[in-house]
Amino acid sequence: MASTTYLFTSSMVHHADMMTAMSRLSDQFQLTAPHFQSKQSDICQAARAYAESQLELGLLRQAAAELSLDANELTMTNTPKALLMADMDATIIRGESLDELATLAGIGPEIAQITARAMAGDLDFEAALTARLSLLAGEEAGLLDKVIENTVITNGAATLLATMRGQGHHAYLVSGGFTFLTNHVAAKLGFSGHYANEIEIKNGLLSGGFLPPLLDKSAKARILAELCSQHDITSQDVIAVGDGANDMAMLTAAGLGIAFEGKPALRAQISDQLSFSDLSALLYLQSYDRADFITP
Numbered sequence: 001m002a003s004t005t006y007l008f009t010s011s012m013v014h015h016a017d018m019m020t021a022m023s024r025l026s027d028q029f030q031l032t033a034p035h036f037q038s039k040q041s042d043i044c045q046a047a048r049a050y051a052e053s054q055l056e057l058g059l060l061r062q063a064a065a066e067l068s069l070d071a072n073e074l075t076m077t078n079t080p081k082a083l084l085m086a087d088m089d090a091t092i093i094r095g096e097s098l099d100e101l102a103t104l105a106g107i108g109p110e111i112a113q114i115t116a117r118a119m120a121g122d123l124d125f126e127a128a129l130t131a132r133l134s135l136l137a138g139e140e141a142g143l144l145d146k147v148i149e150n151t152v153i154t155n156g157a158a159t160l161l162a163t164m165r166g167q168g169h170h171a172y173l174v175s176g177g178f179t180f181l182t183n184h185v186a187a188k189l190g191f192s193g194h195y196a197n198e199i200e201i202k203n204g205l206l207s208g209g210f211l212p213p214l215l216d217k218s219a220k221a222r223i224l225a226e227l228c229s230q231h232d233i234t235s236q237d238v239i240a241v242g243d244g245a246n247d248m249a250m251l252t253a254a255g256l257g258i259a260f261e262g263k264p265a266l267r268a269q270i271s272d273q274l275s276f277s278d279l280s281a282l283l284y285l286q287s288y289d290r291a292d293f294i295t296p
Contacts, residue, residue: 003050005074006031006060007284009277011155012068015040021067022047028063029055037290044156044277046284048074057271070277072285077256080286082233084164085224085250087242088175088182088196090119091260092189092279094152097177098132101147105139121245121265125176125216130209133199137208141201144180151181153189156278161189162294163283170231174220176246178210195223221249241282242266258282 008025010018015038022034026049034047057073064071089096096119102111111132118128161171173186173194186194197215200207213219228235236255240247245265251257252269259270260279267273274281283293 003032003052004054006049006051006055007037007046007072007074007078008034008049008064008069009044009046009072009274009281009284010069011044011278011281012276013045015042015045018045018047018069021064021069022049024067025049025060025063025069025071029060037284039290042290044280046281046290061273065275068276070274070281072272072274074285074287077236078285078287080167080169080288081164081239081256082169082237083227083231083239084160084169084171084282085174085220085227085238085240085254086171086191087220087244087247087250088173088185089177090243091241092154092157092173092185093181094154097147097151097181100150101136101139101143102132104143104146104150105136107135111135118246119244119263121248121263125246126214129176129197129214133206133210134208136206139206141204141206143206144199148181148184151185153185154279156280156282157189159280159293159295160282161191162296163288163292165190165192166294167292170227172223172227174215174223174250176215176217176220195219217246217249220247221253224250224253239282239286241279256285258285 031049034049037046061071086092096115099112102108114128114132117123170192173182173191175196178199179196182194182196198211200209238254239256240250240254241258241260259266259273
């Protein structure tokens with residue numbers, strides 16, 4: 001019987017601690033000795049190990065999580081992809097940009113509560129967006145520039161983008177957020193293009209609404225199909241990453257969908273998951289060699 005390959009990654013532990021954790025997992029699950037993919041000095045550590053038979057991934061993942069490691073099974077789908085589709089908020093950047101805008105406007109808790117319900121899948125995306133924007137009506141449009149200034153890029157994102165683009169592949173930022181920020185983030189990281197909603201501004205003030213059409217979860221899956229047609233590839237050639245329920249359709253449609261620090265509703269449906277690793281782990285999930293990584 002052919003062995004099963006498992007990938008373990010983490011940005012929460014150093015190399016020595018990773019070795020200790022892998023030794024414990026190898027003993028507990030009868031894995032082979034780990035083969036490290038990463039360098040000892042790397043922030044994101046990565047190692048492969050093999051099992052003679054397929055393990056219960058849930059049990060392996062739970063044991064790995066107790067050691068601050070991500071565990072994923074590698075299959076025939078874990079190959080370099082021709083196109084990356086990435087959500088922005090809480091994925092390519094830290095936090096939710098609309099929550100940041102609300103904090104600057106002094107109404108952070110009210111909007112964060114709505115955001116959390118929407119990302120968990122408990123509230124319709126359009127209804128949540130409309131409710132949050134209405135609370136921002138009359139705020140100065142200059143707050144958008146402050147959101148841009150405060151934006152923090154997620155660790156590993158620059159390496160992920162530079163490496164895939166360096167291999168001649170394409171990358172698109174697809175967000176239920178807003179173009180004022182996707183334009184900035186896409187340019188900074190070198191995305192091929194970006195898609196998002198457009199916040200409405202009237203006389204220098206936020207109107208409390210957005211300009212149609214709405215980019216929601218169904219739009220993300222539609223854009224994936226359009227990009228596949230545009231680049232003459234199939235959905236199997238796409239890797240997609242996101243964190244919320246509104247990313248479900250996009251991740252399911254992609255050949256390789258990754259729940260990155262995913263909400264429970266997303267993790268329940270998406271088998272490939274990262275909770276302790278930075279975004280460079282998406283390269284290991286595509287079976288890239290560490291020597292091929294490009295760090296700008």
